[in-house]
Amino acid sequence: MNIDLSSMMVPADCCRPIDDELTASDAEATAAVFKALADPARVRIVSMLARSEEPACVCELIPPLGLSQPTVSHHLKKLVQAGLLTREQRGVWAYYGLDREGIERAASVLDLKGVAA
Amino acid sequence: MNIDLSSMMVPADCCRPIDDELTASDAEATAAVFKALADPARVRIVSMLARSEEPACVCELIPPLGLSQPTVSHHLKKLVQAGLLTREQRGVWAYYGLDREGIERAASVLDLKGVAA
DNA sequence: ACAAGACATTGACGAACGTCGATCTATCGT
DNA sequence: ACGATAGATCGACGTTCGTCAATGTCTTGT
Numbered sequence: 001m002n003i004d005l006s007s008m009m010v011p012a013d014c015c016r017p018i019d020d021e022l023t024a025s026d027a028e029a030t031a032a033v034f035k036a037l038a039d040p041a042r043v044r045i046v047s048m049l050a051r052s053e054e055p056a057c058v059c060e061l062i063p064p065l066g067l068s069q070p071t072v073s074h075h076l077k078k079l080v081q082a083g084l085l086t087r088e089q090r091g092v093w094a095y096y097g098l099d100r101e102g103i104e105r106a107a108s109v110l111d112l113k114g115v116a117a
Numbered sequence: 118m119n120i121d122l123s124s125m126m127v128p129a130d131c132c133r134p135i136d137d138e139l140t141a142s143d144a145e146a147t148a149a150v151f152k153a154l155a156d157p158a159r160v161r162i163v164s165m166l167a168r169s170e171e172p173a174c175v176c177e178l179i180p181p182l183g184l185s186q187p188t189v190s191h192h193l194k195k196l197v198q199a200g201l202l203t204r205e206q207r208g209v210w211a212y213y214g215l216d217r218e219g220i221e222r223a224a225s226v227l228d229l230k231g232v233a234a
Numbered sequence: 235a236c237a238a239g240a241c242a243t244t245g246a247c248g249a250a251c252g253t254c255g256a257t258c259t260a261t262c263g264t
Numbered sequence: 265a266c267g268a269t270a271g272a273t274c275g276a277c278g279t280t281c282g283t284c285a286a287t288g289t290c291t292t293g294t
Contacts, residue, residue, distance in 0.1 A: 014210055015176030015240090022164040027157040034160070038152035039252075040144040047139040050232050058271060059132030071253055073272055092261050092270050093131055103227055110224035112217060115167050132270090156282075175241060188283055190242055209240050209291050 033106050036082030041065055042075050046084065046098065055088060055097030150223045153199030158182055159192050163201065163215065172205060172214030 022030075037043060044065060049056060062072050076096055079085040083102035088095045139147075154160060161182060166173060179189050193213055196202040200219035205212045 014174055017180035018165055018169055018173055018177050020161055020165055020181040021168060022161050024157065027160045027164070030160045031155055031157045034151045035155035035251095038148055038155040040141065040148045041252085043144040043147045043151070044137055044139050047144070048135055048137055050229060051138060052135055056135055057131055060135050063134035064137035067252095068254055069271070070255080070273080074252080077272085089261095089271095094271060098229075100229060103229055107224055107227035107229075110220055110227065112167060112215075112220055112224075152281095158282085184282095185284055186241070187243080187285080191282080194242085206241095206291095211241060 030109055033082050033084070033109075036078050036084060037106070039075065041067060041071075042079055045072075045075060045079065045096075046103075049085070049096065049098045055086070055095035057090075057093040057095050059093075061096075147226055150199050150201070150226075153195050153201055154223070156192065158184060158188075159196055162189075162192060162196065162213075163220075166202070166213065166215045172203070172212035174207075174210040174212050176210075178213075 037046070045061060048061065048064065058069070058072060058076065061076075062069055065072055067075075076085065076087070080087050080096070084099055084106065085102075086097050086099045088097070154163070162178060165178065165181065175186070175189055175193065178193075179186055182189055184192075193202065193204070197204050197213075201216055201223065202219075203214050203216050205214070
């Protein structure tokens with residue numbers, strides 16, 4: 001009682017695992033970048049810096065965010081660690097700017113063109 | 118002892134708040150999408166579906182993920198709610214596929230071209 | 235009608251996260 | 265050297281998240 005699997009339209013043999021071409025560490029690294037953007041405050045920070053072109057210091061960001069200074073510093077650190085922001089010390093002030101390269105790298109992950117057929 | 122502020126190279130008048138052109142709810146909505154992608158398992162799910170073109174049923178996803186069935190269902194629900202995946206019931210099976218439109222909408226947020234000068 | 239299978243939902247638990255007040259560090263002007 | 269200020273770090277708190285076992289729901293075949 002052999003069955004020709006190739007001729008079946010509806011796969012009764014569902015549940016054959018499809019291969020994951022993404023390593024566990026690759027997925028973790030990608031998720032880490034999105035995790036950095038998974039907070040309203042950090043989205044607003046990136047949004048503000050994207051429109052200012054020139055870097056901004058921390059004190060400029062605190063009022064519009066409505067958060068305490070330590071909290072803003074915390075978010076900025078997360079974004080720098082994710083490679084989305086750059087930090088530059090100018091005297092007493094710390095200036096944060098967009099890491100265009102990092103942003104583009106994150107955007108390329110969502111690029112569906114060139115993937116699959 | 119008047120001071121000409123416009124001629125100062127270093128802004129002693131730092132810390133003037135820059136305006137946030139993104140509403141709080143807008144930032145929250147954007148963050149919600151990234152939050153859906155802020156997990157290694159969900160990144161792998163999207164990655165797998167991006168390469169398969171045709172939707173896949175849950176049972177196909179469980180083995181490569183190495184997670185329990187309820188956990189996989191949980192992740193799939195999150196991705197659907199974020200507008201990144203579509204769900205279609207075919208008999209006993211539930212087929213999940215990429216929501217290309219949703220993915221592109223998320224990617225457009227990271228698009229720096231057209232923003233700032 | 236009934237049993238089996240695919241998937242969703244619930245409840246519980248530990249880990250990670252966002253937030254703040256308090257404190258520490260570093261830089262500048264006097 | 266000192267006081268003032270920008271920003272980072274620490275410690276603690278409540279909340280959210282990822283995970284699983286157990287259970288529920290719905291569809292299919294007998």
